[in-house]
Amino acid sequence: MTAYEKPSLDMREIETVLLKHLGPGAAEITPMAGGNLSSVFSFVHEGKGYVVKFSDLEGAYETESYVSDLLSGQDIPFPKCFALGKTGRLAYMILKRMDGRNLSDYTAEEQVRQLPELIGILTKLAAVDIRATNGYGWIGSDGNGVYDSWKEFVVAFNAEDQTGTFWENWYDLYRTSCLERDVFEEIYNRLLAYVPYNELHRGFIHGDFHQWNILSDGTRITGIIDGNCLYGDSLVDLAILDRHMPSSGVIQAYQDYQAKVGISIPYFKERLLGAYYFKGLDGLRFYAKMGWSDAYKGTRHFLLNLKA
Template sequence: MSDLAERAAGLLGSTVAETRPFAGGSLSSVEFLRLDDGREMLAKSGPSPRAEARMLQAIRAAGVPAPEVFAADGVVLAIERLPDDGGLSLAWADLGRIVRTLHEKTGEAYGWEDDYAFGKLAITNTFSDDWPRFYAENRLLAAARGTGADVERRVEALCGRLGDLLPRRPRPSLLHGDLWSGNVLASNGRISGLIDPACYYGDGEIDIAMLGLFARPTTAFFDAYGPLSAGHRERAPVYALWPALVHLNLFGAGYRGMVEGYLAEAGF
């Protein structure tokens, strides 16, 4: 029996009846857990389980489906297991509506109450009222560090122009922050939940750009989400660049072509 399962059960005042590995992300461990009192859930490790719990609760409070949080401490997060049949292709319109609902929840500045991390890569969320500066310092430059001199130089050049490329004060929407297709659960043509968030307040276009990294949102998604601001197509590669840099930083040279492609699209 794993320490993760036992710790989750202890937080909930019970003991483990059954546990087994569950498909999770590349940066955390996930286990299915059934307690002696019959409750079932997922037990998940991560960089900051308490911070992730607050993010999931914020998403749910915005009226967006996400797993219920049962317990969290500094080591484990115990959450609801949601249905998932892998049918995102039938649920793009529902996802568009849900992401719009998420983005309608706004903050007063750009950032988040907690810093976070993707594996070894720290994510600083100190609040700012200057979006291009926040995105340059806390996202692009931080993720580019250590990826190689050529990429670092090109990202620095891009960041020197971000004030011309991005709006200074877009609406500070509640963002999922890691919205790729693998973090979207669907069942029977509807979205059952968004998982593995890295929330902060920022320009909603970044969630949409990230969603296009490994999937192709359909016209139904964009129709349901609603109109995007003028110039969104030009901003898309700038916003997709951050998750591409994260992948290059964490997983290596196989993602260099993706990074260089987005830099080229952005004119750098």
């Protein structure tokens, strides 16, 4: 299995899409860094900034459009969707561009200074009102989770048969990449042991809450972008941020903030372990597929050394 490659487009394809939705005048069309599964471009039209994203994955942006409406309507700084469509084999989405640069562009010290605001946003994400929806796991275009329980989702997400998804034929990675079956199965069994703690909590999960999907002007957070959004235990987002800012005291800062605002977190340690195993297992498979052996080794070491 080769590493996934984002779709490539020529400028005429992009200009045709923008003309259809905005009329003439799109300028400064520029490729943007980031985005492992989408080809992303920024542009300006009539003095306003936008982003257009293209993907060859089925239904790539229908859920993101739903999430855009959900979050931007609940005081979360998430980009507003402007248009959805298809051009040939590709789905596309046009969004309003948010100010700021990727938080990853700033120094470690500058990132840590913005940790209190990040903790506040994590808390808001966990409190997003999803009572009108049901289900767990991936959010469908109708706003509901695809699975009836967290366990059902975890089992399906790690099953061999992933026909029609990004993970189709992923078992080939055991043969063609650094992915080790015994390690994967060890972490998977640990994950299942913690599912009972996580599945009691159904909240909104961004699913990719780290510096490359967080925008900042250097002193404050200006936006949260992208995401592999799902329903489940919102501590998954905390685990993601902690793994990407490992020496920043993320977990203690989160616990202190929750205590300060009077939010109780039952079975915090067990739920956090379940979150680490869930995202870490996904990370092992992803890093193996992308050929990122250093990231694979670091995640492998972290997961195998977690203590109950």
